[in-house]
Amino acid sequence: KELQVVGTLKTKISQIRNLKKGETVGYGRVGKMKKDGKIGVIAIGYADGLKRNLSNGVGNVFVKNKRIPIIGNVCMDMTMLDLTDIDEVAVGDDVEIFGKNITVAEVAKQAGTITYEIMTSISMRVKRVFFME
Numbered sequence: 001k002e003l004q005v006v007g008t009l010k011t012k013i014s015q016i017r018n019l020k021k022g023e024t025v026g027y028g029r030v031g032k033m034k035k036d037g038k039i040g041v042i043a044i045g046y047a048d049g050l051k052r053n054l055s056n057g058v059g060n061v062f063v064k065n066k067r068i069p070i071i072g073n074v075c076m077d078m079t080m081l082d083l084t085d086i087d088e089v090a091v092g093d094d095v096e097i098f099g100k101n102i103t104v105a106e107v108a109k110q111a112g113t114i115t116y117e118i119m120t121s122i123s124m125r126v127k128r129v130f131f132m133e
Helices: 104-111 115-120
Strands: 009-019 037-042 060-063 066-071 079-082 094-098
Touching (some): 094 104, 104 115
Antiparallel strands (some): 009 094, 060 066, 066 079
């Protein structure tokens, strides 16, 4: 029998903003729009356990059946995503950091670490929901 995903880290899109080509995003303004588009702000950052080294295209998340790159630096309480290539996206939509579509092992590899560090880095301010069968 194959191993099954038993843990998911997710958040929601809290804001969506339209930006022009060349505009910058995030701490240090290191994220730069390659074309006119839109970014989404999600309610998770390095204080919650999202590693800063996933910044600016190193890491990605899963939104509306698509892998979406992180743009700019991961901030303390929020992170920006490049939503330019998603048509039907709205404030309140779910964002998977890891789970069924992006494994915690993939996130660890992108961050240059191990799965245990990703799991134990999730801070206590992140709400936990437990399900039992």
